[in-house]
Amino acid sequence: MIAIVDYGMGNLGSIRNMLKKIGADSIVTADHDLVRAADKIILPGVGSFDAGMDNLHRTGLQPVLRERVIDSGVPILGICLGMQLMTKRSDEGSLPGLGWVDAETVRFSPPVETGLKVPHMGWNVVRGVKESPLLTGAEKEERFYFVHSYYVRCNNDQDVLLVAEYGHPFTAAFACRNIIGVQFHPEKSHKFGMRLLRNFAEAV
Known part of the structure; x- marks a missing residue:
């Protein structure tokens, strides 16, 4: 079971619909016990950084996520x-x-x-910079849908998984141990997003 964390900041229905298309069992939830019972976790998000962190604090989800992700090593996709x-x-x-x-x-x-x-908005090509089960079966040129004004700058180059260009190269995805983050929206990225979510559900 994949828990899609509901903290009031994401395209929850779109993500669950895409997971349903690939046959992955998922639930949208803010229930602490259901998050603790999940085999994998998705942390979606649309909106501002402080609002997101405040909601995780307010709902009591932050320590639950830390327990599962950091202490127990459960795979998570942000x-x-x-x-x-x-x-x-x-x-x-x-x-x-x-x-x-x-x-x-x-x-x-x-x-x-x-x-x-x-913001950077629309389809953009990404380039893989290291191997990962998340990229199993990926085509030479993968395209994903982006909508963002901010991007992640990794201090450790080994954490960078995918790179895209918008004025300069930026991290489109990172992978650090069991922690994976993607800047784009796989739930809006058609076959490319479907493949990535299937890999997260089945291969990661």
């Missing part, structure tokens, strides 16, 4: 804001992040001459 919350901090807010990965979340500041706008 999506968009969910990925950013796993870092130490964000330019977007003042609250500390979960701090599970040695990384920070920083704002895009593309040079004016590039004409690039913030």
Whole structure:
């Protein structure tokens, strides 16, 4: 069973629908006992960093997630804001992040001459930089859907899994032990997102 954590900040229905398409058993929940019983966890997220952290505190989910992810090594997939919350901090807010990965979340500041706008929105090609069960069967050129104004900057290059370009290279996904984060939305990325979520459900 995959627990999709409901802390008021994500595309919960879209993620569950995609998991249903690939035959993965999942539940959307904020119940501490159900999160503790899950074989895998997805931490989604749409919105601001401080609101996300505040909601995790308020619902009492932060210590439950730490118990499962850090103490018990349960695989977790953070999506968009969910990925950013796993870092130490964000330019977007003042609250500390979960701090599970040695990384920070920083704002895009593309040079004016590039004409690039913030947020970064739309389809973008990603490039794998290390092997992972999450990328099993991946095509040479994978494309995913992004919507974000901030991106994760890993302090340890070995944690970087996928890289994309928007004015400069940035981390599109990281993988650190049992902790995986993706900046894009696999639930909106058609066959590419379906393959990635299937790999998380079956191979990770």
